[in-house]
């Protein structure tokens with residue numbers, strides 16, 4: 001039985017998530033990379049990315065958004081700030097990492113300090129009410145996060161507002177595919193705070209309605225299958241650490257819900273999309 005799973009609340013879901021600041025620090029310690037004086041941003045990259053496809057996936061978005069030296073980038077729903085630090089260090093961008101969850105936002109800021117990352121500013125806030133003026137950014141990026149936001153038209157409108165005219169939007173997200181049933185959608189909501197999943201085409205329409213043009217929608221579903229399989233294995237490899245931090249019951253719950261999710265991806269009912277557009 002699945003009991004005690006934090007449902008219906010994104011923040012609760014991330015309170016009990018295997019990927020965390022403490023987890024990153026524990027992984028570094030296991031590698032013997034815990035001397036703050038020697039730690040670099042590259043040491044974090046293996047552990048601080050909470051999306052599918054690692055640094056290559058961030059780079060693919062950066063390319064589509066034309067992110068380069070000095071670009072003003074907003075990472076919407078930035079988690080522990082891993083993608084933001086990558087965009088800063090590898091592309092020379094000035095990045096604002098916007099994150100709702102207090103612990104994750106604080107963790108992102110602490111990890112920045114740990115590796116002396118000064119070009120990434122962490123702001124705690126809601127993607128539905130971006131605390132920035134109009135035209136403040138050249139690019140808005142996001143990875144595997146809009147799935148948590150019911151009002152996708154509103155978040156897309158907010159991204160459009162904060163982009164300078166001609167600025168670029170690029171994000172990846174879960175998409176619904178044929179055969180995803182209502183009961184499965186309910187479970188994704190209750191177990192993983194995932195809601196209002198769009199199809200590739202309905203997302204394209206929403207992006208257009210938010211004011212964007214030159215919209216590109218790429219189907220990543222095939223690419224994600226093996227990635228998701230490996231991710232389930234990664235969570236299982238973190239068993240000891242997850243139990244130490246969150247308890248045996250939560251480890252078992254997370255394993256069940258992630259197995260369910262990966263099953264939907266294997267069955268072709270849930271997949272991934274990469275979207276890019278001009279504001």
Ligand SMILES: C[S@@+](CC[C@H](N)C(=O)[O-])C[C@H]1O[C@@H](n2cnc3c(N)ncnc32)[C@H](O)[C@@H]1O
Nearest residue numbers: 049050051077078079100101126127143145148
């Ligand atoms: C799967 S994680 C992705 C984190 C980051 N993009 C990465 O790739 O490492 C999703 C993140 O979205 C954040 N989030 C969810 N809803 C949000 C909202 N309305 N505003 C800002 N952040 C939000 C969650 O707290 C979580 O940290």
